[in-house]
Amino acid sequence: MMHFLAVYGWSLLGKTWQHIYISGISLGLGVLVAVPVGVLLTRVKNRVASVVVSIASMLQTIPALALLAFMIPIFGIGVKPAIVALFIYSLLPILRNTYIGMNDVDPSLKDAAKGMGMTNWQSIIKVEVPLAGPVIMSGIRLSATYVIAWAALASYIGAGGLGDFIFNGLNLYRTDLILGGSIPVIILALIVDWLLGKLEVAITPKTSQG
Amino acid sequence: MKIAFLSMEHLNKTYSGGKVAVDDFSLEIEKGEFVCLIGTSGSGKTTTMRMINRMLQQTSGTIKLNGKDISELDPVKLRRKIGYVIQNIGLMPHMTIRQNITIVPKLLKWPQKKMDERAKEMIKLVELPEEFLDRYPSELSGGQQQRIGVVRALAADQDLILMDEPYGALDPITRESLQDLIKDLQTRLGKTVVFVTHDMDEALSLATKIVVMDDGKIMQVASPDEILRHPANEFVENLIGKDRLIQARPSITTVGQVMLTNAASITPDKLLKEALKTMHDRRVDSLLVTDDANYLKGYIDIEDIDYNFQTATSVGDVMHDDVFYVQSDSLVRDTVERILKRGFKNVPVVDSEHRLVGIVTRAALVDIVYDALWGDDDKSESKADSSQQGGAAQ
Ligand SMILES: Nc1ncnc2c1ncn2[C@@H]1O[C@H](COP(=O)(O)OP(=O)(O)OP(=O)(O)O)[C@@H](O)[C@H]1O
Ligand SMILES: [Mg+2]
Numbered sequence: 001m002m003h004f005l006a007v008y009g010w011s012l013l014g015k016t017w018q019h020i021y022i023s024g025i026s027l028g029l030g031v032l033v034a035v036p037v038g039v040l041l042t043r044v045k046n047r048v049a050s051v052v053v054s055i056a057s058m059l060q061t062i063p064a065l066a067l068l069a070f071m072i073p074i075f076g077i078g079v080k081p082a083i084v085a086l087f088i089y090s091l092l093p094i095l096r097n098t099y100i101g102m103n104d105v106d107p108s109l110k111d112a113a114k115g116m117g118m119t120n121w122q123s124i125i126k127v128e129v130p131l132a133g134p135v136i137m138s139g140i141r142l143s144a145t146y147v148i149a150w151a152a153l154a155s156y157i158g159a160g161g162l163g164d165f166i167f168n169g170l171n172l173y174r175t176d177l178i179l180g181g182s183i184p185v186i187i188l189a190l191i192v193d194w195l196l197g198k199l200e201v202a203i204t205p206k207t208s209q210g
Numbered sequence: 211m212k213i214a215f216l217s218m219e220h221l222n223k224t225y226s227g228g229k230v231a232v233d234d235f236s237l238e239i240e241k242g243e244f245v246c247l248i249g250t251s252g253s254g255k256t257t258t259m260r261m262i263n264r265m266l267q268q269t270s271g272t273i274k275l276n277g278k279d280i281s282e283l284d285p286v287k288l289r290r291k292i293g294y295v296i297q298n299i300g301l302m303p304h305m306t307i308r309q310n311i312t313i314v315p316k317l318l319k320w321p322q323k324k325m326d327e328r329a330k331e332m333i334k335l336v337e338l339p340e341e342f343l344d345r346y347p348s349e350l351s352g353g354q355q356q357r358i359g360v361v362r363a364l365a366a367d368q369d370l371i372l373m374d375e376p377y378g379a380l381d382p383i384t385r386e387s388l389q390d391l392i393k394d395l396q397t398r399l400g401k402t403v404v405f406v407t408h409d410m411d412e413a414l415s416l417a418t419k420i421v422v423m424d425d426g427k428i429m430q431v432a433s434p435d436e437i438l439r440h441p442a443n444e445f446v447e448n449l450i451g452k453d454r455l456i457q458a459r460p461s462i463t464t465v466g467q468v469m470l471t472n473a474a475s476i477t478p479d480k481l482l483k484e485a486l487k488t489m490h491d492r493r494v495d496s497l498l499v500t501d502d503a504n505y506l507k508g509y510i511d512i513e514d515i516d517y518n519f520q521t522a523t524s525v526g527d528v529m530h531d532d533v534f535y536v537q538s539d540s541l542v543r544d545t546v547e548r549i550l551k552r553g554f555k556n557v558p559v560v561d562s563e564h565r566l567v568g569i570v571t572r573a574a575l576v577d578i579v580y581d582a583l584w585g586d587d588d589k590s591e592s593k594a595d596s597s598q599q600g601g602a603a604q
Contacts, residue, residue: 115294116294
């Protein structure tokens with residue numbers, strides 16, 4: 001192990017950074033798109049919402065490697081197509097949880113908000129999103145785990161990241177390289193999930209003084 | 211022409227499924243009135259109320275607030291001017307009581323200081339300690355939450371308050387104290403309240419004007435007093451309930467209130483001789499027969515005694531058990547005709563357990579009929595009072 005770190009230490013750090021970078025950007029974009037769209041879906045006809053959610057679910061079912069491969073003719077190889085593919089993957093859990101979380105807010109609270117003279121926007125910002133926050137956040141956590149895991153595949157289209165170790169290991173029958181790539185991915189996923197868990201608690205609205 | 215504070219003209223609301231929830235509803239409300247909408251479930255009360263703050267759009271008809279057609283106002287601004295208390299209270303669980311109370315002031319961009327002052331003022335108004343301002347709704351009891359729900363609708367100086375069955379879920383005692391509270395606030399602050407309820411007692415004690423609805427239509431609009439005296443139709447009567455009509459309408463009294471409580475009676479085991487003596491002493495020509503527990507068994511009159519004096523010995527041997535009687539809680543109005551038609555001189559009155567409690571004489575009935583036809587309210591009122599005392603003394 002020490003030997004592995006001595007030889008590959010710097011490279012490992014670099015690849016880990018790449019991995020974080022790819023996943024982070026994809027997830028960030030996913031949140032930026034899926035949360036507003038999820039919110040918007042609660043304001044359109046149910047039929048429209050269910051169509052959008054099914055499209056997102058469909059995208060989710062495309063095998064990861066295939067999706068990555070599809071990106072090549074459009075975006076070439078490298079980081080960019082990887083980010084786009086992972087971004088697409090991150091959408092569904094966030095979108096679905098946002099939509100469900102918003103819809104699950106007690107209708108009488110939404111009614112009270114409107115009845116007191118909140119605009120649609122004020123009701124979303126002051127009432128619905130805060131109350132749906134924990135559900136939205138757990139969607140983000142789920143996406144984060146997916147994205148980090150699948151980012152390992154991004155190496156296949158030349159995006160770098162910890163997947164480089166894994167694919168090299170597979171090609172060279174080198175278990176140490178495979179493990180050296182996989183274990184950091186797992187650790188990374190666990191840490192991010194833990195951090196986002198903390199964040200989830202932080203954004204869960206207080207409902208008592210204690 | 212004087213402009214009503216709130217006027218609703220020929221409102222109709224037909225839901226998309228074709229259900230006509232409100233049908234040609236017209237009503238004028240003056241400032242300072244306490245209007246209760248009452249009716250069976252599904253009669254369109256909520257629908258009517260929600261058109262006032264444009265939570266619903268009427269299919270046809272106009273609503274004017276201070277003479278202005280509300281459909282020309284910005285709905286958001288309109289709602290900020292109208293206090294709204296929904297059935298489930300709807301306090302925001304993620305906001306403190308202070309934040310909840312000042313939601314509308316905040317929407318109206320009041321300065322922070324003014325909002326803090328108002329929050330304190332409001333919590334005092336509902337007699338809760340100031341510390342509660344920093345609590346969250348989940349840390350208050352249901353009744354306390356409802357109090358906050360009420361002042362939340364007052365906090366921005368709204369003149370018009372809409373309340374949709376605000377106290378439906380509360381226990382009777384809490385409910386009563388909140389009724390007192392809202393009534394007091396309403397009169398003290400000169401608010402106009404439109405209040406939906408299922409509960410006639412609530413409507414009678416709160417309203418200055420009661421609007422009875424059935425199947426989307428107005429059945430009657432009247433003051434509590436008027437509605438009790440002159441229910442417009444059978445539906446209104448049923449909604450009010452017999453008990454309340456009796457209590458509230460002196461001209462409609464129960465048999466129990468007009469009967470004499472000193473009915474002459476005898477037990478079946480007594481000798482005919484004793485019966486005769488009792489008749490003589492009481493100066494009556496018939497006796498009611500009751501057992502030891504005072505259950506009405508029958509009657510015996512002077513002719514029976516005359517015929518059978520030689521043969522029979524005890525009252526029980528000769529009494530008639532087909533006695534005509536009335537219940538003490540039945541309405542005089544409902545029974546007087548029956549009594550008169552049968553030509554009885556007097557009729558025994560029993561309680562729900564069939565125990566003899568009194569007797570109605572023909573003379574008393576004459577008084578009642580006279581009052582019903584000629585008596586003015588004052589007179590019948592005083593009469594009901596005195597007979598009530600008679601009833602209490604028994
Ligand atoms: N959104 C809707 N779509 C179709 N019909 C509706 C809708 N809302 C209410 N209704 C119908 O309109 C009628 C009046 O409803 P409303 O809620 O006004 O009654 P309510 O008098 O408030 O009854 P409750 O005492 O039960 O609250 C009912 O028959 C109800 O089923
Ligand atoms: Mg209702």
